[in-house]
Amino acid sequence: MLRDKKILLIISGGIAAYKSLDLIRRLSERGAVVTPVMTKSAEEFVTPLSVSALSGSKLYRDLFDLTEEAEMGHIQLSRSADIVLVAPATADLMAKMAHGIANDLASTLLLATDTPVTIAPAMNVRMWQHPATQRNIETLKGDGVSFVGPNDGDMACGEFGPGRMAEPLEIVAALEAQLGDGPLTGKHILVTSGPTHEPIDPVRYIANRSSGAQGTALAQALTALGAEVTFVTGPADVAPPENVKVVPVQTAQQMLEAVQTALPADAAIFAAAVADWHVQGASDRKLKKSKDGLPTLSFAENPDILATVAQMKTGRPQLVVGFAAETNDVQANATAKRKRKACDWIVANDVSPETGIMGGAENAVHVIDDAGIEDWPRMSKADVATKLAARIAQALAS
Template sequence: MLASKRILLIIGAGIAAYKSLDLIRRLKERGASVTPVLTGAAEEFVTPLSVSALAGEKVYRDLFDLTDEAEMGHIQLSRSADLIVVAPATADMMGKMAAGLANDLASTLLMATDTPVLCAPAMNVRMWDHPSTQRNLKQLQADGIRFVGPNEGDMACGEYGPGRMSEPLEIVAAVEAQLGNGPLKGKRILVTSGPTHEPIDPVRYIANRSSGAQGTAVARALSALGADVVFVTGPADVSPPEGVQVIRVETAQQMSDAVDAALPIDAGVFAAAVADWRMATASDKKLKKSRDGLPLLEFAENPDILKRVSRLDAGRPTLVVGFAAETDNVLEHATAKRARKGCDWIVANDVSPATGIMGGSENAVTLISDEGAEEWPRMDKDAVAQRLAQKIADALTS
């Protein structure tokens, strides 16, 4: 899929730079040519010799290389590629990009280009969560920069959380999606997936049986059609798809905040099984048995993400798709939900225990829209996702 594609790879400074070596190899395996650019600090983590040997190309390092600059080499570099990949994209690099700074070769290339850019962030969890980084992320997304990752996990600094650079094969999948000619190329689509966990106390929570399999399949199918997918997932049983921006959350409020941060989008697919209620006040200590009887649990209503996005006055997505998991009177309840929420489509399914659908590998859905109710046969969740993704593509490109 990447045969004859030209990738300009900017390697930022950070321990994750070692993954760039494998990334080069993976891209070249798929037929791409890779022109590497090293920042000065990146040379503390990987050597120009190792990068050049794997890429089979000269490594560019200095903005003031007179041989190249005699013909404005940095302009040529930035515009001759099919895609610019920044991996790792450090907090510093993201800050420069968001602010429009150009004080070294890498940042100048990124300022001088009209080529699509894909960033794979990598940094300490505190740096990723810092308000300035999140502001920069939102600005870069608004500027049309695509992102893959970061992932959540253990870090070299000993901390745990979001900030790990995506694995090389995940970045390759994102590159393939970006350079593909699918019908959703250039469209930014949000997908929510999985359950939410609403804490009762530090060890107990309210949840449901959603595995996240259907939402994950939808995100993967949309990405395969060329969409830039933002995947907001609760604590699901299945791993998120490769090649999409993954945002992990626990609670409904966190999911709501993540959705707000991802706007604007062309379409939203709200497949998550969001808890309707949470504890009005979660205990900060484990609740104990008492001779006074059962504890009194007071509930509060969670934010209605689907309804809020569907009824946005400004910046409403072109297409909003909700899901309705019902156990009885499926069509009646799902049709009423569509009217109540204000979304364009509802994907309804029967999740009563006898169906085996909740947490299973298959689904049987009915798509409800202005055109009526379209019943689909029972099929595996990947097939459902592919059919839904194609209908979304048709709706957004017609």
């Protein structure tokens, strides 16, 4: 879908600029024509020679280079592409874009362009969360700028949170969706994500360590392929994805009701880590310590959302995918779960504490279906999502 598409890639200065080299390679593999532009600060992180060699195109760096202006003026350069991509987009460059500042080649191109602009932000978590940056984000969205990411994760500065640049394959998928009809165009896909919180009293609850990162990444990847996504999420640590219908819930019962309301769908992907039990007769007041001893809690099973949808007699989605988070006998337990629930696929992973997968930035999964078991190597959750979304698209097309 990117063959012969002309992409003006602006690389601004940040540690995430190293990802731009892989991004250029991924775009070139798909037949895109990449014209790179680098800011002065970007050259502190990647070399112009590397960028030029990988893109196979002339590199543009200086607004006041007379030779470059004679060969292709910056106005023509800004309007000759099918899309302008900024990756990484620093807080500084985003601020310039939001306020119409044009004091170097990159910001001038962005102000002069009349083609679609997509940015992949990358910055420290505090910079991303700063009110000034958040105001700039809203301004840019109002101006029609599309965003890819940022993702949550560990940062070079040692902090954790939103601000990591989206992975190259995520960005590629987003461009494919923008520049052509993706393979999931016209498909409605339901995705559940995050944990559920089952109340004990108004201030306490039962939950698990799920961050919601894998479900969010999957919703983003499906959207990038053109799907209309309904995203039913428990109280996750990561922010919900852009450009989807978000339905927030707290409990398993609420999640079931939201799922049933969202149907029909072409596919239903159950990535949420739903609590197996809830407290019967949860107190409407905070439980207090008592001389009578510890309170007695009675538990009851939560509804089985995956089995309910997978075993529907009418209106069942064409594809129903469950997730299995296991700590032992992963493949055997997941295979049994797939049979018991009657879903089409199970995506299984080992969430033992030593793996760092639950709540982490990476995943290693086994995809189980009628044909057997596919073992995928450990990779980022964004890459797992991209690969799984492509597999889903292929299944819905058959």
